[in-house]
Amino acid sequence: MDANVAVSQFTGAAMVVLVMQWVKASPYFPWLSAEGQIVRKRFVAAIAAITVHTGIHFIWSPGSGEVWRQIVINLPTPWIMIVTVWHWFGQFAMQETIYQATSGRTVTVPALAPAAPPKP
Numbered sequence: 001m002d003a004n005v006a007v008s009q010f011t012g013a014a015m016v017v018l019v020m021q022w023v024k025a026s027p028y029f030p031w032l033s034a035e036g037q038i039v040r041k042r043f044v045a046a047i048a049a050i051t052v053h054t055g056i057h058f059i060w061s062p063g064s065g066e067v068w069r070q071i072v073i074n075l076p077t078p079w080i081m082i083v084t085v086w087h088w089f090g091q092f093a094m095q096e097t098i099y100q101a102t103s104g105r106t107v108t109v110p111a112l113a114p115a116a117p118p119k120p
Contacts, residue, residue, distance in 0.1 A: 049092035
């Protein structure tokens with residue numbers, strides 16, 4: 001199989017979902033149990049998305065070999081920051097899509113306004 005960025009993104013998202021399911025079922029992480037703690041789980045998933053995307057970006061675009069011999073602090077342009085946040089969000093969305101597709105539960109969207117009663 002040829003190496004592919006899309007496959008790396010999909011596989012990274014699938015691995016995060018798998019590990020999160022194991023962690024939620026584990027007695028060693030009660031602060032991320034399967035019941036409740038939605039905000040904590042979303043925060044951990046967002047951090048995982050940032051980590052996975054940053055790792056994939058580094059592997060596919062490592063830059064020069066000098067990175068390992070010196071510390072360089074670059075301030076990216078606002079456009080680069082926006083694109084990076086967009087990619088982080090994309091990784092998080094991919095993780096959430098895989099989770100929703102494999103969790104076996106249905107997602108309900110609340111109505112914005114109550115439905116009008118039918119006219120007689």
